[in-house]
Amino acid sequence: MRLSQMLFVTLREDPAEAEIPSHKLLLRAGYIRRVASGVYAYLPLMWRVLQKVSQIVREEMNAAGAQECLLPQLQPAELWRESGRWDTYTKAEGIMFALVDRQEREMGLGPTHEEVITAIARDMIRSYRQLPINLYQIQTKFRDEIRPRFGLMRGREFIMKDAYSFDADEAGMKLTYQKMDQAYRNILRRSGVVFRAVEADSGTIGGSGSQEFMVLADAGEDEILYTEDGQYAANVEKATSLPPEAEPSPFKNYEKRETPGTETIEQLCKFLKCPASCVVKNVLYQAVYDNGMTVLVLVSIRGDQDVNEVKLQNELVKRAGNYSAKTVLALTVPDAAAQEKWAAKPLPLGYMAPNLADSYIKPAKPAPVGRQAAGRVAPKFLRLVDKTAVDLKNFVTGADESGYHVVGANWGKEFQLPDMVDVRKATAGDRAIHDPQQRLQTARGIEIGHIFQLGTKYSAALGATYTNEQGEDVPLVMGCYGVGVSRLAQAAVEQSHDKDGIIWPVAIAPYQAIVVIPNVSDTDQVQAAETLYQQLNQAGIETLLDDRNERAGVKFKDADLVGIPFRIVTGKSLKDGKVEVVKRATRETQELPLEKVVSTLSQWIAGEEGDGVNR
Ligand code: ATP
Ligand code: MG
Numbered sequence: 314m315r316l317s318q319m320l321f322v323t324l325r326e327d328p329a330e331a332e333i334p335s336h337k338l339l340l341r342a343g344y345i346r347r348v349a350s351g352v353y354a355y356l357p358l359m360w361r362v363l364q365k366v367s368q369i370v371r372e373e374m375n376a377a378g379a380q381e382c383l384l385p386q387l388q389p390a391e392l393w394r395e396s397g398r399w400d401t402y403t404k405a406e407g408i409m410f411a412l413v414d415r416q417e418r419e420m421g422l423g424p425t426h427e428e429v430i431t432a433i434a435r436d437m438i439r440s441y442r443q444l445p446i447n448l449y450q451i452q453t454k455f456r457d458e459i460r461p462r463f464g465l466m467r468g469r470e471f472i473m474k475d476a477y478s479f480d481a482d483e484a485g486m487k488l489t490y491q492k493m494d495q496a497y498r499n500i501l502r503r504s505g506v507v508f509r510a511v512e513a514d515s516g517t518i519g520g521s522g523s524q525e526f527m528v529l530a531d532a533g534e535d536e537i538l539y540t541e542d543g544q545y546a547a548n549v550e551k552a553t554s555l556p557p558e559a560e561p562s563p564f565k566n567y568e569k570r571e572t573p574g575t576e577t578i579e580q581l582c583k584f585l586k587c588p589a590s591c592v593v594k595n596v597l598y599q600a601v602y603d604n605g606m607t608v609l610v611l612v613s614i615r616g617d618q619d620v621n622e623v624k625l626q627n628e629l630v631k632r633a634g635n636y637s638a639k640t641v642l643a644l645t646v647p648d649a650a651a652q653e654k655w656a657a658k659p660l661p662l663g664y665m666a667p668n669l670a671d672s673y674i675k676p677a678k679p680a681p682v683g684r685q686a687a688g689r690v691a692p693k694f695l696r697l698v699d700k701t702a703v704d705l706k707n708f709v710t711g712a713d714e715s716g717y718h719v720v721g722a723n724w725g726k727e728f729q730l731p732d733m734v735d736v737r738k739a740t741a742g743d744r745a746i747h748d749p750q751q752r753l754q755t756a757r758g759i760e761i762g763h764i765f766q767l768g769t770k771y772s773a774a775l776g777a778t779y780t781n782e783q784g785e786d787v788p789l790v791m792g793c794y795g796v797g798v799s800r801l802a803q804a805a806v807e808q809s810h811d812k813d814g815i816i817w818p819v820a821i822a823p824y825q826a827i828v829v830i831p832n833v834s835d836t837d838q839v840q841a842a843e844t845l846y847q848q849l850n851q852a853g854i855e856t857l858l859d860d861r862n863e864r865a866g867v868k869f870k871d872a873d874l875v876g877i878p879f880r881i882v883t884g885k886s887l888k889d890g891k892v893e894v895v896k897r898a899t900r901e902t903q904e905l906p907l908e909k910v911v912s913t914l915s916q917w918i919a920g921e922e923g924d925g926v927n928r
Contacts, residue, residue: 505818
């Protein structure tokens with residue numbers, strides 16, 4: 314392609330809308346344009362990158378035995394009602410764009426395709442003889458993200474590869490899952506990014522496991538905890554570790570103490586001269602269940618530890634049945650305005666005890682018939698104690714009175730032990746469970762893929778069953794597997810750039826080479842460049858020709874910015890039958906005889922592809 318004929322517009326200045334390097338560079342180099350919040354046009358260079366990523370994904374999916382298809386983006390509400398996700402996806406999480414057509418039918422734009430694919434499997438898979446089946450598609454997804462940002466990283470319209478597998482049993486599903494795991498590693502390695510596979514939260518879906526694939530980058534929204542020995546890596550949402558040993562409490566007797574100005578653990582420990590690990594702190598949360606019921610949750614945890622809200626949410630979902638609900642829609646720390654709605658009197662914030670009286674909750678008004686749960690507040694606190702606080706003796710905790718704490722307290726004496734849970738947040742520096750000599754390290758990652766053992770959640774809900782060898786009708790056992798194609802393309806830039814621009818991994822670069830003519834009025838330069846341009850393209854090396862009537866400096870700057878791996882300059886050494894060849898990544902420069910250019914580049918390209926690293 315000739316730059317003189319391309320829509321090729323680069324910007325010298327960083328666009329104000331962009332915060333992270335990859336977003337700035339893709340905008341500056343003319344790869345993408347913002348059309349609306351979280352909605353981008355993929356311009357010709359970007360589209361080539363996306364097609365390359367898609368092709369790698371496609372090859373690895375096919376190699377793993379999956380089959381490509383294309384499912385509708387417009388999806389009927391009924392299917393989502395069958396799975397029970399219509400309300401949560403259109404209202405609570407609000408991530409699905411929903412619409413009403415001219416026949417008053419409700420529809421949604423696909424944020425994901427479990428419902429559609431399961432309905433198809435229900436109709437078409439009848440017998441164990443048809444199994445296993447794994448279908449995938451590469452398609453634009455729509456999600457009304459509340460905070461679209463960082464360009465393609467979190468868009469409201471983005472490209473995803475999603476695959477769904479159907480197996481006869483758990484063992485089959487695990488085998489498919491392993492194949493997908495390997496395929497994902499291959500995809501990331503071939504795309505030339507540094508990544509790590511981590512244990513992930515399977516959340517409310519349950520199932521026996523899920524893994525995320527993280528591209529390591531400081532701008533990543535996820536925190537990863539891992540050990541140096543390579544034996545453990547998990548998303549912080551899911552991570553477990555050994556808490557530090559608790560220090561003994563200096564208090565021997567139960568006593569109420571005046572402790573003014575000690576709302577925080579730090580202030581309290583300073584005032585009482587005691588370690589944080591002998592304090593039981595009581596953290597108040599507000600959970601809203603899917604039937605509208607609000608439950609106030611009091612979590613007692615050791616003072617030096619924090620609550621992992623993802624783990625807490627999972628615990629609360631397990632208890633949904635106690636409130637005639639199915640799932641939790643929102644979990645928050647109630648602010649003053651939220652407290653006003655249900656608090657009968659001001660709470661002793663900073664001084665709450667594990668037995669904070671239920672009378673702090675306003676008594677419920679009688680509810681209209683049929684709407685018992687909606688807008689109601691459970692009349693009692695749900696009291697939970699984290700494992701870390703269970704064995705504490707003679708601990709310090711709030712006295713339920715502002716300005717006062719109690720010391721020397723014990724479970725079973727002054728306080729009843731609440732329901733025990735494991736909701737502690739693992740943090741960097743903790744000892745690893747598999748080997749306490751290993752300490753957890755922290756890194757930031759961009760979630761590129763997520764593979765999931767779904768089990769029978771959707772097949773059971775939609776009645777997607779098959780007849781097994783014994784002649785029984787049983788639900789299909791499913792897995793689902795997503796890769797953010799557009800997110801991956803940008804993540805590669807986030808990981809690989811310098812002050813001058815993008816450094817594309819060869820395998821996903823829009824073009825592999827660019828021939829730059831420093832002076833277009835020099836016919837020797839033009840001729841040599843035209844010949845090289847033709848030869849390279851003929852040899853299958855995708856090559857750009859910068860034949861614009863611009864200064865050499867501008868062309869070099871643009872070539873750096875756009876990040877094409879190899880640059881060939883028909884400059885001064887042409888008189889000796891040579892051209893300058895520059896590697897974008899290292900800036901290594903060589904003079905090559907004209908006739909050696911094609912063979913040398915072919916070698917370099919073959920050697921550089923798929924140099925990703927699994928850390
Ligand atoms: P996140 O936690 O980042 O919102 P998710 O858990 O919602 O991601 P999945 O539903 O598992 O993601 O989607 C599969 C993949 O699609 C993700 O791993 C990610 O790479 C990509 N993805 C998800 N949401 C977006 C988005 N808004 N913009 C771009 N890519 C996305
Ligand atoms: Mg999401």
